[in-house]
Amino acid sequence: MTKENVTSEDFNRCADFHGHVCPGLAIGFRAAGAGLEWLRENRSVDEELVAIVENNACGVDAVQVLTGCTFGKGNLIHKDHGKQVFTFIGRDSGAGVRVAMKPGVIELSERHRELVKKIREESATEDERKEFWDIHRQKSQEILGKPVEDLFAIRSTNATLPGKAMIEPSIACDQCGEPTMVSKLIDLDGRNVCKECLDKP
Ligand SMILES: [Zn+2]
Numbered sequence: 001m002t003k004e005n006v007t008s009e010d011f012n013r014c015a016d017f018h019g020h021v022c023p024g025l026a027i028g029f030r031a032a033g034a035g036l037e038w039l040r041e042n043r044s045v046d047e048e049l050v051a052i053v054e055n056n057a058c059g060v061d062a063v064q065v066l067t068g069c070t071f072g073k074g075n076l077i078h079k080d081h082g083k084q085v086f087t088f089i090g091r092d093s094g095a096g097v098r099v100a101m102k103p104g105v106i107e108l109s110e111r112h113r114e115l116v117k118k119i120r121e122e123s124a125t126e127d128e129r130k131e132f133w134d135i136h137r138q139k140s141q142e143i144l145g146k147p148v149e150d151l152f153a154i155r156s157t158n159a160t161l162p163g164k165a166m167i168e169p170s171i172a173c174d175q176c177g178e179p180t181m182v183s184k185l186i187d188l189d190g191r192n193v194c195k196e197c198l199d200k201p
């Protein structure tokens, strides 16, 4: 499939995690594969990897499975830019690689778009649903089979990261009583309230 040491079995693991096969998942899979390949070739030290993703769509699931960078570990950072751009860097050095999807890569055919619309509006017939998933899988396969340089602009990068989150004590919110990290509490007329309580009307 791809020339990285990433196998179709790896893609199946991503699809299992994500719940379906789709072009977005294929993009994330190829981006993560390209990033890991670049890092293997260009990085000497074995520091913790951090992934910065500039969207929160399907492909991010493949990034999590392939790189092991997850929200819970704090090494998956989401920037809400709505772009298919994935950066993989070392935690300490900030050095790494930026993988950005090229224009046109994920463009859908007219029929594909028509079917997406019908599915969204829940007006697709059984046959149209089947046709949609056939086209959707085909498009994913196409992305999986393309040379990586057709898909992405890849360049080295240096990113500065916010410091690692500190383990800090929690105290009870004066309103709801739920334990809350001290730095997240807001002073409301001398009472410490959590953000959820603050937002309540
Ligand atoms: Zn998907």
Ligand SMILES: [Zn+2]
Pocket (backbone or CB within 6 Å): 173, 174, 175, 176, 177, 178, 193, 194, 195, 196, 197
């Ligand atoms: Zn509260």
